[in-house]
């Protein structure tokens with residue numbers, strides 16, 4: 001458990017817009033160990049998403065070093081980055097980002113389609129297993145726009161885990177969901193984390209951050225402090241305490 | 252991503268937009284159909300012209316009374332005619348490679364039988380015309396050399412003329428027709444040669460003795476042209492040579508003077524006519540090809556719109572591991588599929604159109620497998636060519652920018 005799976009040094013990201021330079025990240029140094037459940041927090045505009053995109057290999061830093069599972073990411077080209085996203089990473093977005101007019105199952109199969117080493121029956125099997133893991137096996141044939149926000153996010157999580165990634169990155173995965181659904185989603189992340197997958201998520205909600213093992217706080221493009229969570233909450237235990245919206249109305 | 256997966260992804264996304272996919276194909280459909288139909292019609296015309304010229308008779312040599320103008324043959328001889336009957340007679344006597352010769356004089360005029368009348372062309376020729384043109388009568392007989400000598404008012408009708416003057420299928424032997432107020436006795440009806448490609452009717456003709464037409468109808472001392480036939484196919488060139496040499500002497504041409512006549516063989520006329528129809532076919536086909544290119548631009552346009560519209564989808568695909576090449580192939584396959592499907596429908600439509608044109612216009616069409624293959628091949632090329640740019644554009648998107656695209 002000691003080896004950092006993500007190790008970044010002096011990561012700087014500067015956006016150039018004409019003559020204006022936006023320093024989104026001003027030198028991030030951070031190690032995330034295998035099996036950790038980190039929550040990144042911080043004010044809006046502090047560079048959380050920028051950082052997530054970089055460690056998610058969706059974007060490249062202006063300078064700095066990044067080791068992902070022993071691989072020096074900075075030296076990779078576009079295709080190699082794509083391969084890394086496909087094999088080692090799962091990404092969950094605030095906006096779900098499912099393919100429209102496509103079934104849940106097809107959405108989940110998508111990463112397998114690009115990894116080339118599965119037959120179509122294997123793909124189906126793995127995608128169904130992933131949907132089962134998020135509790136949506138019965139919705140596999142539904143189109144993405146026929147699902148609720150929470151269900152869409154669970155499909156997105158199924159998609160992120162289908163290719164057995166080492167790290168799952170989630171940028172405000174509960175940002176568009178109500179409290180109860182948020183905790184349900186967090187429960188899935190905790191289960192995956194128990195199986196050894198490293199989880200990094202961004203959240204604005206301190207409550208949600210309490211489900212993680214470590215809170216990393218960003219400020220002005222820098223890590224301002226790191227807090228180890230003491231009384232970590234377990235989603236499965238919290239869920240029964242949260243009243244269903246229906247109960248609230250009735251009581 | 253393997254080929255099968257790319258195909259699956261491409262077809263799924265085309266299937267999601269059926270109407271648009273069809274409209275995109277429409278340009279290619281029309282282009283391919285037009286190319287095939289135009290080539291079929293042109294080819295049909297060219298074949299018909301060839302057939303018609305072959306009908307002149309294989310050993311035929313034609314002498315026109317004017318200087319040749321760079322390979323073009325003018326069939327109408329005007330007042331400038333310099334050929335005479337005596338030329339024909341002399342050629343027959345002096346040129347050993349020539350078997351038959353007849354002068355030809357032509358008059359286009361009204362012909363009347365009872366209450367019916369018909370405008371047609373009257374050809375004055377020797378009875379040898381039958382052998383030279385290999386054109387026998389269906390019933391009755393050709394006029395005789397006696398008729399020729401006495402300038403008898405007899406004639407042989409083409410089937411169309413007989414039909415129009417005496418009713419369809421009639422054989423009016425012994426009947427009298429009026430040509431320019433002169434009574435002509437019908438002695439025969441020519442065997443039918445049918446319609447030619449250009450809508451010209453071979454049977455719309457009347458044949459009469461040369462002397463009769465020359466003296467009583469045309470009133471000229473000249474002949475419009477001479478028809479001759481060589482003793483055999485191999486002798487055709489010798490015959491041309493002999494006729495040329497002989498006419499130069501007979502017309503008193505000095506060595507530096509150009510021929511004041513043109514000698515053509517059936518083969519030469521055929522190749523000239525062939526070149527003409529080929530040019531026409533090419534012209535038609537290139538107009539059609541332009542519409543094919545326009546169809547291709549339509550594909551490019553829609554694919555570009557599609558790439559912009561699906562920027563987010565591309566971002567999602569890239570985020571889960573699609574490489575630039577995967578996206579490129581997907582969009583390229585979509586474009587090629589559209590153009591190939593369009594090509595296929597176009598081929599069917601083109602064949603149907605050709606059939607339809609041929610059935611209503613009685614125009615022979617020839618749908619060659621080559622033209623179908625060519626049109627289809629070009630459709631595919633166009634798909635690749637015009638699909639490449641949008642596909643390239645999609646593949647070069649930055650994943651994070653694509654995801655952020657609204």
Ligand SMILES: Nc1ncnc2c1ncn2[C@@H]1O[C@H](COP(=O)(O)OP(=O)(O)OP(=O)(O)O)[C@@H](O)[C@H]1O
Nearest residue numbers: 015017022023024043044045046047048049050051
């Ligand atoms: N594509 C871009 N071009 C220019 N500037 C950008 C771009 N993306 C982000 N920025 C800037 O970089 C800074 C950090 O943005 P980032 O999205 O990382 O913040 P964030 O912490 O995720 O905020 P939020 O909590 O609101 O999501 C901001 O000042 C933002 O304006």
Ligand SMILES: [Mg+2]
Nearest residue numbers: 048049050171
């Ligand atoms: Mg953000």
